Amino acid sequence: MKKLLIIPAVLVFGLISCHSGTGNETTTSADSTAMPDTSHSAMNMNAVEALPAIPAGAKVFFENLKDGQTVSSPVKVKMGASGISIDSAGAIKSNSGHFHILIDAEDSTASGVVVPKDSTHLHFGNAQKEATLTLTPGKHKLVLQFADGIHRSYGSKLAATVTVVVKK
Numbered sequence: 001m002k003k004l005l006i007i008p009a010v011l012v013f014g015l016i017s018c019h020s021g022t023g024n025e026t027t028t029s030a031d032s033t034a035m036p037d038t039s040h041s042a043m044n045m046n047a048v049e050a051l052p053a054i055p056a057g058a059k060v061f062f063e064n065l066k067d068g069q070t071v072s073s074p075v076k077v078k079m080g081a082s083g084i085s086i087d088s089a090g091a092i093k094s095n096s097g098h099f100h101i102l103i104d105a106e107d108s109t110a111s112g113v114v115v116p117k118d119s120t121h122l123h124f125g126n127a128q129k130e131a132t133l134t135l136t137p138g139k140h141k142l143v144l145q146f147a148d149g150i151h152r153s154y155g156s157k158l159a160a161t162v163t164v165v166v167k168k
């Protein structure tokens with residue numbers, strides 16, 4: 001049945017565009033017009049999945065650090081999450097992600113943006129819940145940022161900030 005529909009489409013299209021294209025191009029156009037469902041699902045497969053939704057009530061927090069706390073370097077940091085599970089990086093999974101620590105950087109990485117990977121943006125893609133940071137004496141802002149399996153930030157809703165004072 002589809003071939004019967006395509007043939008008149010090719011004829012009509014060919015008549016309209018007889019000066020502007022070859023016969024092959026005309027056939028290709030008619031095929032994609034005749035099978036919109038196939039081309040549409042192929043596009044969806046190529047598109048990147050949306051950032052998973054944040055479960056209601058989920059949060060992340062520094063388990064062992066309070067804002068303004070004085071610490072000595074190296075600092076052991078315990079990372080906590082509730083209402084969302086901690087998983088290794090790799091695949092996009094709903095209700096899960098992994099930790100990042102931003103050192104003296106932004107307050108949170110914008111939602112959906114891949115967390116940078118550099119000396120001030122640490123990734124814990126093996127589902128680690130603890131980290132040891134070497135910090136210079138003085139004040140430092142630490143941000144705990146949760147992100148999905150491909151490092152896309154969940155934004156400020158799954159971020160926590162503390163400022164610590166490192167002893168000399």
Ligand SMILES: [Cu+2]
Nearest residue numbers: 123124125151
């Ligand atoms: Cu990451």
